[in-house]
Amino acid sequence: MESNELNSPDYEIPPELQAQVSITSLDKIYNWGRSASVWPLMFGLACCAIEMICAAASRFDIARFGMEIMRPSPRQSDLMIISGTVTKKMIPIIVRLYNQMPEPKYVLAMGACASGGGPFKEGYNVVSGVDKFIPVDVYVPGCPPTPQALLNGLMKIQEKIKGESIKTARWYQKGPDMAEIPVPMLGPDLIDPRKITLIQNGKKN
């Protein structure tokens, strides 16, 4: 980051110190560090995962954004890229992984399937978009999105990180928002624990 971007305005720094000293806000320096070292979860679901690998490989080189360290463990990662079709059989695992990720955490829905079911939406085993269960920060359209589109989505995540403040960030607040997302169950069909009363009252479908 250039010093004129980093420094807060209206503070005079003597010219001889300008190379060594910076006066800035905690938010800015904290967000700068976070946005330039987002570690995605190494987690491929379907076709989009291949384009995600391509984004990490020689031509597109995700490392330019400080994101090349893909962690296989949710405990070490900040960003979950939902790269492919989310199925009913898989969603309990995705929710569990999401719950295991330490905050601050972000979710990027890559491609049509992850965003809303995509071409497979009508299928009996397909979840109509991962946002039915976990909160999504950035949606990347495409089937599959090209690596360029994914990089654009990652830059949107960085923008979002840079706009956050410690005072208002969700994960530093108390409240129901912080609760873990209940893990769906597999029964005769997918059971979302948040919808149990609705299911009990539901008539024959």
Next chain:
Amino acid sequence: MATPAPAQTLDLSARFPGVLNPDTRPGYSGWILDNANLLKFATALRDELGYDYLSSITAVDYLPEGKMEVVYHVFKTTGGAGVVFKIQVPRADPMEVPSLVSIYPGAELQEREAWDLFGIKFTGHPDLRRILMWEGFAGHPMRKDWHEPYFEEEAKPLKSRWPDGRMIMAESKNLFGDNIAYPDGFNPESQTFDPEKALYEALRTYQKDEVGLDTDHIIVNMGPQHPSTHGVFRVAVVLDGEKIVNLKPVMGYLHRNHEKIGERNTFIMNMPYTDRLDYLSSMSNNFGYALAVEKLMNVKPTERAEYIRVMMAEMTRIASHLMAIGALLNDLGAYFTPMLYALEERELLLDIFEAVSGSRMMCNYFRFGGVARDLPEGTLQKIKGLFFERLPRKIEEIDRFLSENEIIRSRGIGQGVLTAEDAIKYSAAGPLLRASGIPYDVRRAEPYSIYDRFEFDVVVRTNGDIYDRLMVRFDEIRQSIRIVQQAVKQLPNGPVMALKPMYQVRVPPGEAYGRVEGPKGELGFYVISNGKPTPWRYHVRAPSFINLTAFGPICIGLKVADVVAVLGSIDIVLGEVDR
């Protein structure tokens, strides 16, 4: 294009008098036999007539006729046309058919799939559990009278959206506002069923070693989120120390209902869906589906289109094998560096796909009777530059870097051996089969398209270990380069479509089985048309799914770290395994 040979038809009915009835429905071929004769017939077919390779088992739900049919496609590994035989059972539970696992062990996973999706009970199957859906899922979804929660009508285009073109959220029509439906009176709070129970019970059925110390065996689950399972694949292993004593692949985490959706789609609508089967080799998938439907329509693609098809299919093979090589090395611990070399070349191939079809991965390039559009200007030059100069050199470079590597040799040579007999037995296909010493390649065994015009060798290696599977892929890349070089030289001018472009194709009633040698192995499409705009049955014989039948037997006795290497050498793509 291959059609079941009439010569053998005569031969069979004389050989099995009274057992076989020819399938006389218009457009159909093959034989219909009874439950009681199935095992005897299959044994004789394998042992006396040499049809040793079970390619595909699937079921068809003939709801209007009130019966369910199980269809078997059997071939010889020495080549030639195959035999199709069918069992018909009345459509009333329980529908029982004898299992062929004792004769063709390659039937194991396919029969489980037919049980899962159609509810046909294969009596005598050693481990008949659901495979793609979970235990406890309500109903058998591929039955024609089973409707998904978002069901609107049997066939597309849906009247609610066409011709008016209104946008309707499918959620708005569902009671729960989501893609879910429950049986009558279902109460989720009384749900005590554990979908995993059957798996763990099946895992405990193995021969305990009575010799030596009595040690505790532990069950380890690998996946579905695991960096080396190439997607959302799960392996459940029972370990004695580090030794694997039992292993079960668990799949279905990417089961996105390809066949059910395919039977609602019109014929041409399925073409882009086939891209998403084995998403590393979309052109090959297009090829297989186009062949099957063209066989039904009795259409022949134009000359130029045939050459373009072959070129694209071989490029796909190279791209897919590069990925396989890179991923296997990744699994062996060479983290991402070999992958970078492989992907560099793959990107250049994807550039060509993007130029011809507009998309890097999901090409949707083939049409019935040809290809969607001609090669754009300059593409042929690009292909020439790539295939006459760059690729041959780069493949040798990657080979030089890798094949003498000490770690690859010690992890690969003599490890994870699949013998030739077992490879045939488990219906292994593609590089997995050819690395075990069986020179079986559909391009030679039953040439389709114009493969009989090219000079190339069927690659074969004899040890059947991880290293040979890697080397087979290198050799196949070299052969594919040869084929593309010949095709570029011979490429004629002319149109690329034999038919007028149509929104909806007319497909006469009948059945067809189109098979191609995909990068992962024999890729088959079994399509049944009843004359309507949508296929009555659309089944994919997915090579990476069936190759997993051999995965357990290969791994038993190895150390747990080798599971990853064996899986990498089989080279599965989850889009195709789960469909």
